Amino acid sequence: MIYSLLVGAFTFVVGLLLGRPVIRVLRHYRVGKAIREEGPAGHRVKVGTLTMGGILIFAATFVSTLLFNLFGRLSMLLPLTVVVASGFIGALDDMLGLVGRNRGGLAGRVKLLLLTGLAVGAALVLHFLLGYEKIHIPFVGSYSLGWLYLPVAVLVIVGTANAVNLTDGLDTLAGGTAAMAFAAYGIIAYLQGQSYLVTFCFTVVGAILAFLWYNAHPAELMMGDTGSLALGATLATVALMTGQWLLLPIVGLVFVIVALSVILQVAYFKLTGGKRLFKMAPIHHHFELMGWSEPQVTTRFWLVGICAAMVGVALALAVPPAH
Numbered sequence: 001m002i003y004s005l006l007v008g009a010f011t012f013v014v015g016l017l018l019g020r021p022v023i024r025v026l027r028h029y030r031v032g033k034a035i036r037e038e039g040p041a042g043h044r045v046k047v048g049t050l051t052m053g054g055i056l057i058f059a060a061t062f063v064s065t066l067l068f069n070l071f072g073r074l075s076m077l078l079p080l081t082v083v084v085a086s087g088f089i090g091a092l093d094d095m096l097g098l099v100g101r102n103r104g105g106l107a108g109r110v111k112l113l114l115l116t117g118l119a120v121g122a123a124l125v126l127h128f129l130l131g132y133e134k135i136h137i138p139f140v141g142s143y144s145l146g147w148l149y150l151p152v153a154v155l156v157i158v159g160t161a162n163a164v165n166l167t168d169g170l171d172t173l174a175g176g177t178a179a180m181a182f183a184a185y186g187i188i189a190y191l192q193g194q195s196y197l198v199t200f201c202f203t204v205v206g207a208i209l210a211f212l213w214y215n216a217h218p219a220e221l222m223m224g225d226t227g228s229l230a231l232g233a234t235l236a237t238v239a240l241m242t243g244q245w246l247l248l249p250i251v252g253l254v255f256v257i258v259a260l261s262v263i264l265q266v267a268y269f270k271l272t273g274g275k276r277l278f279k280m281a282p283i284h285h286h287f288e289l290m291g292w293s294e295p296q297v298t299t300r301f302w303l304v305g306i307c308a309a310m311v312g313v314a315l316a317l318a319v320p321p322a323h
Contacts, residue, residue: 001190001198003195003199004186004190004195004198004199004201004202004203005202007064007068007069007199007202007203007206008199008202008203008205008206009206010064010068010206011060011061011063011064011202011203011204011205011206011207011210012060012206012207012209012210013210014060014063014064014206014207014210015056015057015059015060015206015207015209015210015211015213016210016213018056018059018060018210019056019210019211019213019214019221022053022055022056022059022221023050023214023220023221026050026051026052026053026055026221027050030098031050031051031052031094031095031098032047032048032049032050032051032098049219049220049221049222050220050221050222051094051098051221051222051223051224051226052091052094052095052222052223052224052226052227053211053214053215053221053222053223053224053226053227054087054090054091054211054223054224054225054226054227054228054229054230054231055087055091055226055227056207056210056211056214056221056227057083057087057204057207057208057210057211057223057227057230057231058083058084058087058207058226058227058230060206060207060210061080061083061203061204061207062080062083062084064203064206064207065080065200065203068199068203069196069199069200069203073196075130075196075197075241076196076197076200078122078125078126078130078237078241079197079200079234079237079238079241080200081122082118082122082157082230082233082234082237083204083230083231083233083234084230085118086115086118086161086229086230086232086233086234087226087227087229087230089106089111089114089115089118089225089229090165090224090225090226090227090228090229090230091224091225091226092106093105093106093111093224093225093226093229094224094225094226105225112158115157115158115161115162115229115233116154116158118157118233119153119154119157119158119161119233120150120154122153122157122233122237123149123150123151123153123154123157124150126149126153126237126240126241127147127149127150127153130241132149132153132240132241132243133145133146133149134149134243135152135243135245135246136243136244136246136316136319137246137319138247138315138316138318138319139318139319139320140319140320141319141320142243142319142320152245153240153245156236156239156240156245156248157233157236157237157240158233159236159259160232160233160235160236160239160248160252160255161228161229161232161233161236162232162259163232163252163255163256163258163259164178164228164229164231164232164235164252164255165225165228165229165232166255166258166259166262166282167228167254167255167258167259167282167284168222168223168224168225168227168228169282169284169285170284170288170294170297170298171215171216171217171218171219171222171294171295171298172212172215172216172217172219172298172302173284173297173298173301173302174223174227174228174231175208175211175212175215175223175227175231176208176212176298176301176302176305177252177254177255177301177302177305178208178231178232178235179204179205179208179209179212180302180305180306180308180309181235181251181252181255181305181309182201182202182204182205182208182235182238183201183202183205183309184251184309184310184312184313185197185201185235185238185239185242185244185251186198186201186202186205187313188242188244188247188312188313188316189201189238189241189242191316191317192242192243194241194242197238197241197242200238201238204231204234208231211223211227217294217295217298232255235248235252236248239251242316244312244316244319247312247315247316250308250311250312250315251308251309251312251313252308253304253305253308254301254304254305254308257283257304258282258283258284259282261278261281261282261283261286262281262282264277264278264281265277265278265281266281284297284298284301287300
């Protein structure tokens with residue numbers, strides 16, 4: 001754990017040092033965020049804010065993993081590949097949705113297809129190369145899923161990537177809650193004796209913290225889909241590698257709430273012929289329209305995320321040891 005925490009701190013420093021060069025490059029190429037017209041009026045001041053800041057997250061993660069957590073630890077190639085590959089999918093989406101472009105990003109079906117392809121590849125590696133196939137149930141025990149593990153793993157990765165993506169709507173919201181979730185899984189991996197995975201989790205935490213330095217309200221850099229898709233897909237991969245993926249909806253409770261708010265809003269709108277369940281979805285915008293300031297919404301969601309992570313770790317401790 002000492003080594004893992006020090007690597008995480010090193011990654012934070014690397015991210016801070018990379019931050020300014022990344023910002024200069026993004027500013028040079030005018031990588032400015034386009035804000036949707038139907039969003040809260042207060043967000044219009046964010047038009048043109050630099051996006052694709054997720055580059056900073058996976059660049060710092062890549063550097064530290066390459067230096068300190070790859071030699072003799074080839075299983076770490078999986079989460080490292082996932083963070084980079086999903087980051088590139090997000091970057092493509094971001095580039096097509098910049099200010100001055102009218103395409104609005106990748107088509108939803110195309111993005112889903114790319115994410116599903118990545119998830120299928122990750123699931124195959126998890127099952128056939130790394131031997132993962134179990135579900136751990138708190139207070140009950142661990143059971144093998146066999147081939148059913150494959151569709152479950154794909155669903156977990158795609159679902160989490162999209163949930164974190166939806167949460168990325170306010171300064172520091174997705175980054176802060178993702179850092180808490182990775183820290184929780186770092187602790188879970190430590191309890192299991194998976195030292196390599198512990199180091200990877202805290203490497204990502206350090207990278208996120210460096211990004212949050214530049215994303216602090218009012219943000220000068222947004223993560224974009226480049227960061228949110230990468231964080232979501234990688235968090236799911238880490239959860240699957242601990243076998244504690246059943247706890248992911250608890251550890252990532254904020255992501256679940258945000259995703260459910262969108263699903264419920266759409267379903268209610270269709271069932272009632274145009275009525276809305278929330279003032280706006282995702283739900284963090286609902287609270288903004290209720291009068292909460294952006295920092296208030298973010299801080300309160302962070303508090304929920306911290307408590308949820310604590311409960312998740314507690315439940316991981318409640319899984320009986322395998323016989």
